[in-house]
Amino acid sequence: MIKIAASILSADFTNMGDAVKQAQKGGANLIHFDVMDGHFVPNITFGNAMIAALKPQLTKPADVHLMITNPEEQAQKYIDSGANYLTFHIEATKKPEKLIQKIKKQGVKTGISIKPKTPLKTITPLLPNLDLVLIMSVEPGFGGQKFIPTSLEKIKTLRKTIDTKGYKTLISVDGGINAQTIHSVNQAGADIAVAGSAIFQTKNIPQAIKKLKEAAR
Numbered sequence: 001m002i003k004i005a006a007s008i009l010s011a012d013f014t015n016m017g018d019a020v021k022q023a024q025k026g027g028a029n030l031i032h033f034d035v036m037d038g039h040f041v042p043n044i045t046f047g048n049a050m051i052a053a054l055k056p057q058l059t060k061p062a063d064v065h066l067m068i069t070n071p072e073e074q075a076q077k078y079i080d081s082g083a084n085y086l087t088f089h090i091e092a093t094k095k096p097e098k099l100i101q102k103i104k105k106q107g108v109k110t111g112i113s114i115k116p117k118t119p120l121k122t123i124t125p126l127l128p129n130l131d132l133v134l135i136m137s138v139e140p141g142f143g144g145q146k147f148i149p150t151s152l153e154k155i156k157t158l159r160k161t162i163d164t165k166g167y168k169t170l171i172s173v174d175g176g177i178n179a180q181t182i183h184s185v186n187q188a189g190a191d192i193a194v195a196g197s198a199i200f201q202t203k204n205i206p207q208a209i210k211k212l213k214e215a216a217r
Ligand code: DX5
Pocket: 007, 009, 010, 032, 034, 065, 138, 139, 140, 141, 142, 143, 144, 145, 174, 175, 176, 177, 194, 195, 196, 197, 198
């Protein structure tokens, strides 16, 4: 069954501790942190201090999604703040291999994310060393956008490559996931679905997660 990563980007920023508690109570499998720098994407969210602050409350892995330029300069702070998965964008660095090794060496799971218009072939050679690929199914930068349907082909192609080659890389899909879209994302072969607004822009957070899991079947 597909796992759910709850993106706190859409949670109440005045009440993050409770948001995380509710998400974990509802069965979220990971807590997803969207770090944006106002440069790689046109929005600013939070930095490593948010992960450090919430870390003592986490019973699930901290899934950190860096939407920042020069991730190699910032990665260490996120490792030190308690990231369990650390994902950076292929479009944001010229030396992905070096950064993958730096993260892996410290026992942190390593991910690479690709934007909707970036072809899969840019990351295929890196797959043997990656714990996770985060396929963006919206343009990164904001929560609450509409799922881009062509992402499904990307998921299917990547699933095939991973299975054929026998890699262990997980496929995570991020953007526009809701009760209407999660089924096809699951069918296409994703291991993890990241959801923000479908979880936190609701009255009952645990219920929203259960609804997503049911809809995925
Ligand atoms: C977008 C972020 C997503 C965002 C998804 O750039 O990477 O994680 O929180 O939000 P929804 O689920 O509302 O599309």
